[in-house]
Amino acid sequence: MPSAANAAAGSLPQVYGAWHCGDDACTWATVRDMANFDQNNHWLIDRGDGRPSVNLVVLSFVNPLTLLNGTTNSGNTGGVPVGMNQAVVNYFTSHGIRVMLSIGGISYTNDWDTALAQNPTLLGQRAAALATQLGVGIEIDYEQSTTPNTTGLQSFINSYRAAHPYDASGADSTARLTLDVAAGDRWLIALDQYATTNWLTPANPVLDYANAMVPSKQPSASSAESNWQEHISGKPTYSPPIPPLAPAKFTGGLYIAGSSQVLPECDNFASSLQNATGTWTQNAAPAGAGTTTGLLGYMFWAAERPSTRGVTTDPPNSCEGGVGAGATAFNVPLPMPALRQS
Template sequence: MRHRFLLALGLLIGLIVPLNSAATATAATPLQIYGAWHCSDDYCTWSTARSVAEFDSKNHWLIDRGDGRPSVNLIVLSFVEPLKLLNKTNDAGTVNGVPRGMTPDIVNYFKSKGVRVQLSIGGITYTDEWDAALAQNAHQLGLNAAEVATQLGVGIEIDYEQNTDPNLTGLQAFIDAYRSVHPYDATGAKHASRLTIDTAAGDRWLIGINRKATQDWLRTDAPVLDYANAMVPARQPSVDGAIANWQEHVDGKPQYSPPVLPLAPAKFTGGLYIGYGNRTMAECTDLINSLQYLTGSFVQNVAPNGVGATSGMLGYMFWAAEKPSTRGIGTQPPNTCEGGVGAGATHYNIPIPMPPLRQS
């Protein structure tokens, strides 16, 4: 009887774990980042302060995958409007340039569970505001961002989505000013020293920003930014499409003039949707059929192509928790994501809190 039980159990496990799963890749590099962008309940404006109890009623899955452990090890509160941050605006939705909903209570809601927190500056909606703020006083914008990071004990993400003519001189001044207050910290111990940047899903959009970041800010020998997030494309990709996008970052674009250099796998994450329109995505509810499962072998094993010493990307980022758009179901109850993102955290044994990141 015991023999038959073990045989049946083995067959069941064989059915559950497909051959292309990362679980079969014995030399796979462990994922270090497994996070979500968070849009609050007002479509990414965070313009209203919320009580912890009310916030928890909509977001508990993020700090409890069902067994008391968080579903993610990083939350990025999205978005801070750059021009308001520069001017330290006070209005109905903003206090000293920071959205009213991005409070110490909400930051500590996550940090008390070991989940790292960042604030994202920008987003596609605020591209013009990024342009204006950088043109007006990029240095002061960097100092103001550093001040907010200090006050809240968070990192900062640069989400500057100017595709045609990005102000790279201004962005360099922003980064220099931020780093004058919070120098690069390879250990990750000082949360305010975590400064990251978003790039496109692959190398064919945001080319100027991606080229500059890869060449000057994401180098393994002289890092300035901690890492990049390869953002979600216009819609959820196929398995092959996601892998092709991420491989572009690893390979670079030598045929471009000037070229986009290869990026070390240890210097970026890959973005996926957990909700798209009115559909509940497998990425939210069904791990076995999700992209974070089906692309896992690639993400954990992709080899460097001329830059970097270790295989495997840093991990995954998910767009986006709670209510990212006026249309769509979001991730509020009953459409919570323990069965997709949360189960993935268990499957990949995601470290919480986030460990020091690989540097090359």
């Protein structure tokens, strides 16, 4: 068993999930044939011994402006990609895997801006109704790096929380509301500062947690740890400063697909970054926020076909040997338990 799986006194990952882009580079614009879907994604529900490789799948992406407008066209019904349907959600939940939908992504940044300017309260209501309809949680992926509309996003969150209040127990899937931030504190600075100050404090949590997204390319183990440490330490010299983030309030992101070759993070746990960083992520100490050691877990970008170029996680490149083996090594809980709160 790799040493990272036995990190002394650390906190084992509670969140161990994959963003999922479907077979069309994250648009989910067609209804899937579920036999084909299972062929391409079976590794997610079976690491080789009948147990899932992950305890969370985040279907990516819903266009926020399309959702606000309730658009129906060739790829959407009532503002929701037609591929993000109950059959796909049930495919995962029937195996004890939590499902969320991600609203946004880098391609929809301008649409986030427009939607938040037009009617953020209605957008929050429609996101909440979508969560109720499918029995899922919602992830906010708003990658505005210069002037994010935090006032509008606050209204969106208030509206969502009016329908689905914060639930520390984790029992209500629709109450799970998360936010994506950059790999470290040096991008999405204004959003990071506002979220860490207002939404991610252990004493008064508004969002469940944040995901530190992948950087522009797969990092080294030391670079990944350095990025994640920035969130834990904060940036006191920034104006306004970014306060420290509790380790229990975020996950770290790694690539599993989209590069020119199959990555060990997908198919070789012993050589993977989740293995190399495992001891650090389980033992990362609070540096001004929180009381428990260890990040909340890992998120992997991304299942099936995250881009039109590069390898996918379709067979024979499926990820039982990397992500799945990591689930075994880290003793990832299935289903996801109540998360650490501080």
